Amino acid sequence: MSLIVRKPGILTTVQDLGRFGSRRFGINPNGTMDKAAVRAINVALGNDENAAVLEMHFPAPEIEFDLETAFGISGADFGAELDGGPIRNWSTAQAPKGTVLKFRKKALGSRAYLAVRNGLDIEPWLGSRSTNLLANAGGFGRQLAAGDVVQCRESRIDSPISIGPSFSAGYTAVPALRILPSGEYGLLTALSEQVFLSERFTLTNDSNRMGFRLKGPELHLVENKTLVSSAASFGTIQLLPDGQMIILMADHQTAGGYPRIGNIISADLPIAGQLGPGDRVTFKVVSVMEAENALAEFERELSFLKMGVRLKRDVHA
């Protein structure tokens, strides 16, 4: 009763929405890079939003369904195919026993999600099924390898559900990310602030689940400030001693000592979570009010989706 990993892909891990409550012990939340995609596909499948999924990079894995499974794909478009037939992204589908899921080409975004009805059957660690690659704990405690068997239950959904385009509307390789200024933003020189707000910054090859290293014009602070370590977060933009920035992502360290320029707002983190090496970003400062409104707007859309899924299921029941 399971999914069989025939080919592992370059970095396939079990993730949910993250592990909270342990940051003060140095254990960071991990979780999916694109939470919007995961919450939406889980809702479409009638799952708890936090149900465990597979996060996949390209080249993506090849997965055999060892049992009849209702599943859904969301996030990046990797050209999913089930036994050679195309599978719509952002939709639920039915996989008969013995069928194989493959991904043909990377069209848009960097991380795709495979969710199954009822979620992946994985023992939680500290309240979450997310993989902590550093601690070798949670999920499989590592990235998936060929031959791994991921447990899930047999499932069927009679009426397939497609998610509207609003959840993936922001995907682009050149996003303007909205940020809230943080601790040391006010210490940027006037010129550096202007550069920060107007230039494009490119993600280097050193960009992964831990963080995105950016390459662009150097930024400087008015004074060279040495900071004692303090908490960092998913989306924190730090300024490194060489004048370049790093955006901390889902597998970031819990604390850091580099100047904090700002943080990507929660509503834009899923867009950032789809970026990879070579993609280019610009930054736009917004108010706390705008950041919170954008998040509330997303929550509203998700609750509409939830309502729609429930109605459709009731009609077919």
Added chain:
Amino acid sequence: MRIFPLGDNAVTVEFGNEISLELNRKAIALSEHFESNPFPGFIESVPAYSSTTIFFEPVKVRDAHIGCRTACEAVSLIVETASAEIRDKVETDRATVEIPVIFNSAASLDLDEVCKFAGLDADAVVYTFLKRIYRVFMIGFLPGFAYMGEVDDRIAIARKQSPRLKVPAGSVGIAGKQTGIYPLESPGGWQILGRTELKMFDPNSDPSCPLRPGDRVKFVRA
């Protein structure tokens, strides 16, 4: 005290920017206050050297505080009230955790460096290191990695110029006035004095790490 947003779902409360017992006590007290008196929408708090960061769910907080324009504003007000409450609280005494350390050529990777820096022989360096009781200021960097201090100035050697690619798990190191133990094998630049066989992080035990912010640590010869 400075309060600033660390994104739309966290605020950092900065009591100062230095390694100091007084500021660290405030940071830990504030963190513990929220861990035992969470407000609606509170997720968790992370105490550091001289700051505490409070993580929360913005939409939940905003719904619970309709009088505030933003969740950030509501949490800032909650923090100000809490800071006033904890001001006079005396930190409860913590037990001292004893950590046995092996000092030998295989474990003490940088003992020679520290001797050169201090102008002391190996026994004197180890003696100077063991003499003090250290405070756990914060945990971060790696799961269970405790930042402790303060190390005697005579042996407070700076980090290595270029970090080691692999520091063995259990390595006890010095970085300036800080000392710490690598819970896992990891790259790292601290000067390694010895190694403990005590597990500083074990995902299968509860709690996963034996040390908490505010604990006292006494290193002893294994």
